[in-house]
Amino acid sequence: MLKKTIAVACAAAVLAGWGVPMAQAASRATSAVSDVELSWTGWVGWVRITWSETTPSANTISFERDGVAPVQLGTRTTDGANELWVTTSKLAPTDDPADVGRIIVTDSDGGTARSVDFDRYIRTAPSPTLSFTPENGVKWSIPADTSIDTTAGDPLDAGSSRTTYYLELRLNEPPNYLLNCRRVYLNSTYPGALSGVIDKYWSNKPFSITMLSLNAWESARIGGSAEVGGTGLTLTAPAATAHGKPFVLTGRLNDRGIFQTASPPVCQERELGPVANELVVLQARNSGTSPWYVVGTTRSAPTGQYSFSMMNAGTREYRVVVPNTTRAGILSFGGTTASKVVKATTQVVSAKFIAPVLTYGKRPQAYLWVAPGGSQRAALQFRNPNGTWQGLTYKTLYAGRGIATFAWSRRGATPFRWWVPASTTSTGLRVEPVYSGIFTLTVR
Structure with missing residues (x-):
């Protein structure tokens, strides 16, 4: 009985002796590293990690996410500082606010300490809604960010209001940065702004839009996109027609846009096809300095063709x-053709001799009737034997009509013509001068 008691006592003593070192080891394993703190540095895109230790130790710093194996970020030696700077790219920025992570610091004995959970949220901007401004700019807007911050108040919280949205425009014009693509970056007006205006400077030029977002976690996250198209527009017109006579103006509408291929992209401004049923407005003005006014409207045919029948x-x-519009869901700038001058020439209704055949000694009578009718002073000319046109007499017309009677002593057939000077209509429009057709006097 005494032996058994002694044995139990010895066993207890041995166990007690073991217990002290084990408790110390456990304490060291759990308390050597603690207080893992996170903060932003003064450098954009860098995070500072710090921790405390009860005794100096070599450390391994890792990034941990639920369901994903930890990723080692760096190490520190026993005599190294308890601090590590890492770029945000190593912490996997994401547009999922529920994707949270934490920093783990491990000492050489396997002891660990964790930071608070934090998200690395940066919103991926959606495709913008576009509309025209009265000044011919393009307004863009995106909806508010409705995501829920699952780690509100964490030390690395960028906050949705601190997200800046900006746009990359690509268009086909110099200077070219990507082959024949020009890239233009337009910032939103202030951090968190959900809308902005693409200045009218870019109007009438097709371009593509890529939305980009920026916050402390990422400098340029590519988001949604949109296209702004243009209108190809032609106009054909006669150079001149007679006053009061009909003429036709014709042309064609084509959709235009930026076509991107390859990587890096090759920007090509292309005609994408005819535009059907589009409103086409015909404007006119009386001189190069007078205002434009509307004289007709029509709609383009399925082939993109249009025409206007006018009286001169x-x-x-x-x-x-063609006004700005939306085609197949794509905002498209309208267009304006180069101007065409259509002259109105004086219309010669009749130019003749009352009696084209006379006996020698009779006085011929040359008749003229023109439109618009006025008091033009017309000149009667004949072709002399040398083949040169020569002035003979003048006649001031009344309401555009007149008869010139003159002496003529040349036998045979002689060509005549009238020259009618320019005039002005009652509406102030110029009518250009004209020569009549040739008519013949025969004297026997």
Whole structure:
């Protein structure tokens, strides 16, 4: 009985002796490293990690996420500082606010300490909604960010209001950065702004839009996109027609856009096809300095063709305008053609001799009737034997008509013509001068 008691006592003593070192080892394993703190540095895109230790130790610093194996970020030697700077790219920025992570610091004995959970959220900007401004700019807007911050108040919280959205425009014009693509970056007006305006400077030029977002976690996250198209527009017009006579203006509408291929992209401004049922506005003005006014509207045919049938009321300048519109969900700039001058020439209704055949000694009577009718002072000319046109007499017309009676002593057939000077219509439009057709007097 005494032996058994002694044995139990010895066993207890041995166990007690073992217990002291084990407790110390456990304490060291759990308390050597602690207080893992996170903060932003003064350098954009860098995070500072610090920790405390009860005794100096070599450390391994890792990034941990639920369901993902930890990723080692760096190490520190026993005599190294308890601090590590890492770039945000190593912490896997994400547009999932529920994806949280933490920093683990491990000492040489396997003891660990963790930081608070933090998200690395940066919103991926959606495709923008586009509309035209009265000044011919393009307004873009995106909806508010409705995501829930699952780690509100964490030390690395960028906050959705600190996200800046900006746009990359690509268009085909110099200077070219990517082959024949020009890239233009437009910032939103202030951090967190959900809308902005693409200045009218870019109007009438097709371009593509890529939305980009920026916050402390990432400098340029590529988001949604949109296209802004343009209008290819032609106009064909006669150079001149007679006053009061009909003429036709014709042209064609084509959709235009930026076509991107390859990587890096090759920007090509292309005609993408005819535009059907588009409003086409014909404008005119009376001189190069007078204001434009509308003289007609029509709609383009399925082939993109359009036409206007006009009566020539006087010399005017014409152009065709297509307003800004939306085609197949894509905002498209309208267009304006180069102007075309269509002259109105005086219309010679009749130019003849009352009696084209006379006996020698009779006085011929040359008749003229023109439109628009006025008091033009017309000149009667004949072709002399040398083949040169020579002035003979003048006649001031009344309401555009007149008869010139003159002496003539040359036998045979002689060609005549009238020259009619320019005039002005009652609406102030110029009518250009004209020569009549040739008519013949025969004297026997």
